Amino acid sequence: MQKKYCLALLLSMSAGISSAWADQNGASQNEVAAVTDQTMFEFGSYGTLGATHASLNSADFALDAPMPSGAGRSNYLSLSNNSLIAAHVNATFTPDLTAIFQVISEYNSNGNYRPEVEWANFKYALTPDLDIKVGRFALPTFMDSENHDVGYSFVWVHTPFELYQQMPIMSVDGASAIYHFTLGDAENTVKLIAGQNTTETAVGIVNSKNMRGIFDNLDYGQATFHLGYQRRDTSTQSELAGFNEAWVAASDLTAGFSYDPGSWFFKSEWLQDRTQYKTNAMYASAGYRIDRFTPYLMHSQSSAASAFDNTLPYLNMAQKSNSVGVRWDFMKNFDLKMQYVHITLGNNSTGYLVNIPDNVTLSGKTFHVISAVVDFVF
Amino acid sequence: MSISNLIKRILALLMLVFVNIAYADVVVIVSAKSPITSLSADQVSKIFLGKSATFPNRKPAYPIDQQIGSAVRDEFYAKVVHKDSSQLAAYWAKIIFTGEGRPPKLIVGDKAVVKTIADNPDAIGYIESSSLNHSVKAVLVP
Numbered sequence: 001m002q003k004k005y006c007l008a009l010l011l012s013m014s015a016g017i018s019s020a021w022a023d024q025n026g027a028s029q030n031e032v033a034a035v036t037d038q039t040m041f042e043f044g045s046y047g048t049l050g051a052t053h054a055s056l057n058s059a060d061f062a063l064d065a066p067m068p069s070g071a072g073r074s075n076y077l078s079l080s081n082n083s084l085i086a087a088h089v090n091a092t093f094t095p096d097l098t099a100i101f102q103v104i105s106e107y108n109s110n111g112n113y114r115p116e117v118e119w120a121n122f123k124y125a126l127t128p129d130l131d132i133k134v135g136r137f138a139l140p141t142f143m144d145s146e147n148h149d150v151g152y153s154f155v156w157v158h159t160p161f162e163l164y165q166q167m168p169i170m171s172v173d174g175a176s177a178i179y180h181f182t183l184g185d186a187e188n189t190v191k192l193i194a195g196q197n198t199t200e201t202a203v204g205i206v207n208s209k210n211m212r213g214i215f216d217n218l219d220y221g222q223a224t225f226h227l228g229y230q231r232r233d234t235s236t237q238s239e240l241a242g243f244n245e246a247w248v249a250a251s252d253l254t255a256g257f258s259y260d261p262g263s264w265f266f267k268s269e270w271l272q273d274r275t276q277y278k279t280n281a282m283y284a285s286a287g288y289r290i291d292r293f294t295p296y297l298m299h300s301q302s303s304a305a306s307a308f309d310n311t312l313p314y315l316n317m318a319q320k321s322n323s324v325g326v327r328w329d330f331m332k333n334f335d336l337k338m339q340y341v342h343i344t345l346g347n348n349s350t351g352y353l354v355n356i357p358d359n360v361t362l363s364g365k366t367f368h369v370i371s372a373v374v375d376f377v378f
Numbered sequence: 379m380s381i382s383n384l385i386k387r388i389l390a391l392l393m394l395v396f397v398n399i400a401y402a403d404v405v406v407i408v409s410a411k412s413p414i415t416s417l418s419a420d421q422v423s424k425i426f427l428g429k430s431a432t433f434p435n436r437k438p439a440y441p442i443d444q445q446i447g448s449a450v451r452d453e454f455y456a457k458v459v460h461k462d463s464s465q466l467a468a469y470w471a472k473i474i475f476t477g478e479g480r481p482p483k484l485i486v487g488d489k490a491v492v493k494t495i496a497d498n499p500d501a502i503g504y505i506e507s508s509s510l511n512h513s514v515k516a517v518l519v520p
Contacts, residue, residue, distance in 0.1 A: 038480075046475055088475055100477035119477065128431060128438070138476055146476040153472035185420065187429045219429055221420060222460070262460030292464065329464035332446075377471045 042090040048151040050082025050373030058360045059353040061369050063158055064168075068111050071369065073355050080107035082158060082373045084149060086118065096125040099135075104149060109200040118149070119171070133176040140191055140215045141167045142269055143226045143256040151375035155265070155294050155327045157339040158371075160283035162302040162319060165352050166273050167252055169197050169232075172211055186220040193230075205237040209247075226256035226269070234275075250275045264288045277305035279317075292330065298323040304346055318346025334376050341369040403507040404453045406518035407492070411499045413437075417517045423459045425502060427469065428479040433502075441482035442491055442503035450488070454504040457520040 054061035054072040062070035063081045071078035084106035091099040099122045105115040121135030138146035142164060147153045174195015181188055193215070197208045213230030231251040256269035268284040280303045287296030304318040325339030344366045345351045356362065406422050408414050414433055424430040425439045433439045444451040446463065455461050461469065473479045485491050488509035495501045496513035510516060 042480075044474060046471065086475070090474070090477065090480070098477070102475065121477070123477065144472075146478070147472040150471050150475050153468050153475070155468075182430070187424060219424075262462075262465070289462075289465075332463075333467065335464070335468075377467065377475075 038092045038095070040092055042092075044088040044090070044378060045086060046088070046150050046152060046375070046377045047085035048082050048373050048375045050079070050157070050371060052078045052081040052369060052371045054078075054369045055367045056353070058357065059350070059362060060355040061367075062352070062354045063161065064106075064165075067107050067354065068109060069355055072353075072367075082151070082371060083107070086149065098123045106149070129180045131178040131180075133178065134174075136171050136173050137176055137193075139170055139172050139193065139197070139211075139213070139230070140217075141169075141213075141228055141230065141252060141254055142271075143224070143258065143267070145170060150377070151337075151373060152333075152335060152377045155287055155296055155337075156285070156298065156323075157325060157337045157373050160269075160285070160298060160300040161352060162300040162321060163269055163271055163281045163283050165317075166271055166279055166281045166302060167254075168201060169199050169206070169208055172197055174211065183218070186218055188219075189217045191215040191217075197232075206234055207237065208232040208234045208250075222259055222261045224256075224258045224260075226254070228252070228254040248275055262289070279303055279305040285323075287327075292328060294327040294329075296323075296325055296327070298325075304349065316346065316349040317351055318349040319351040320344045320346075333378065334374060336372070336374050338372045339370070341371075343367055343369065404450055404457065404504050404520065405507045405510060405516040406454075406458065406502065406504050406520070407495055407510070407514040408502050408517050409495050409497070409499045410513050410515050411496075412515075413499075414517055415515075419458045419518060419520055422502070422518055426459060426482060428473060428481070438500050440498065440501045442494060442501055443482040443484045444488075444491065444504065445484070445486045450504065450506050454520075458504075458518070 052061070052063070052071040053076065054070070056072035058073060060070040060072045060074050067080065069075070070081050084104060086102055086104040088102045089100065093099070100119050102117070102119040103115045104118040105113045107113060108116070117136060119136055119138065121133050121137045123131050123133045125131050140146055142159070144154055144159050148159045148164060148170065151158070172193050172195040174193065176191055176193045179190045191214070193211065193213045195211050197211060199206045209232065211230065211232040213228065215228040216226070218225040229251070231249065233247040234250050235247045236245045251274045253272045254269065258265065258267040264287065266286045268282065270282040271280070273279045281301065283298060283300035285296060285298035287294050299322050301320040302318055304316045321341050321343040323339055323341040325337060328336045330336050343351065345362055345364060348363050350356055350362050353362065406417065413435065417434070421434060426441045431438060452463065455463070455466055459466070470481050474481070485494055488505040491503045491505055492509060492511060492514055495503050507516070507519070
């Protein structure tokens with residue numbers, strides 16, 4: 001019953017009269033319109049339909065940490081790995097006060113597609129250069145953190161999982177200050193965030209409190225630089241074991257660079273995650289645009305978590321992957337992507353695989369993942 | 379140089395000439411009342427991508443887009459912003475669905491764009507050079 005209700009809600013939101021996308025599509029055409037006029041509510045939607053195959057029969061390849069199953073052992077072809085749909089509302093109450101509300105339906109830790117609130121926040125412009133955000137908003141750890149679910153917004157089938165899965169916390173319930181300034185020919189944006197988060201993963205609920213972060217984004221010509229530092233106290237509530245782990249201090253340092261002159265692009269990001277362990281992860285990707293086609297290559301890797309304290313057990317998700325893929329913008333507001341990924345697990349590592357039977361050893365295994373997806377925006 | 383190479387070069391030159399004729403000449407305009415006299419492609423690009431909300435003189439800038447798929451729009455984004463229509467749509471997907479901003483206001487046709495910009499010293503747009511008149515001025519000829 002609840003499922004049907006949520007689906008109806010999603011559909012009705014997607015079918016809204018005023019589309020957030022409409023201004024780009026030429027729906028609003030008023031010859032004498034004042035240049036500052038804004039409609040109060042705009043609706044939009046985005047989504048992805050995808051199929052994934054993994055050359056594994058001893059475990060499942062799951063794209064996001066909360067997915068309980070994926071391609072490989074459970075399914076020859078998984079439709080849940082990349083598929084999702086989202087509905088979005090953009091509200092402009094005054095030129096200075098805006099709000100967004102977004103729900104997203106994707107395969108989650110409960111094994112269903114129950115919609116969840118992705119973003120819900122108010123933004124107020126204190127001055128033309130300083131915004132304050134309150135509510136649930138994106139944690140801008142990486143360059144594509146805020147849009148990691150909007151497949152249409154990037155060239156790959158999905159964001160590089162060796163890097164992005166090191167930091168599965170994607171949103172903050174709290175407050176943020178966004179300060180914009182010009183540095184010579186460059187545009188710089190600093191974001192300060194504070195708040196808390198609860199994220200469901202396949203192994204339990206991860207609670208975070210006292211989240212603090214500073215993130216800087218600098219645009220200079222066709223180049224973009226991203227730097228971030230954040231800290232938090234986290235605790236994992238393991239449903240299986242039925243206990244709360246103690247609060248642990250965690251911090252992340254991130255850096256990113258992209259260069260996109262139009263006909264080609266290069267992008268690379270790096271992270272160091274520190275808890276009781278220290279983990280490094282990075283990727284580098286480049287692509288070339290030929291008319292409506294963008295073939296690309298990517299190398300991505302994450303290291304084993306080295307313990308600061310030798311008495312702690314070893315935690316190991318190390319893996320390396322090499323990808324080749326292509327994005328085809330086959331029609332307005334749609335793309336089709338295909339990708340081949342060759343993955344090598346590190347020694348004693350199970351990577352990001354799920355559903356691994358007790359008697360199976362995956363250390364050092366290599367396998368490949370083939371995906372095809374269609375992304376859309378409305 | 380062999381004859382076939384020479385012919386190839388002449389053909390390539392001819393193609394260049396025809397391509398240039400086929401392209402209308404886009405110009406970036408502001409109101410004749412605006413104090414702005416010229417802008418660089420990078421400055422215009424930042425305003426149209428929402429990366430800058432102001433002109434270099436710190437006055438607010440309101441960009442005006444033309445119809446998706448129109449020749450003048452495609453030429454403007456190819457020459458000034460270095461993005462084609464799908465790259466631009468992908469860019470705005472990121473901005474819109476994170477609530478970071480909204481695309482420029484859309485007004486259809488050079489005539490309507492000229493009329494709106496003439497009345498708004500804060501507005502900036504682009505038209506074909508043949509649509510220029512005394513009420514607006516070109517600040518960038520890419």
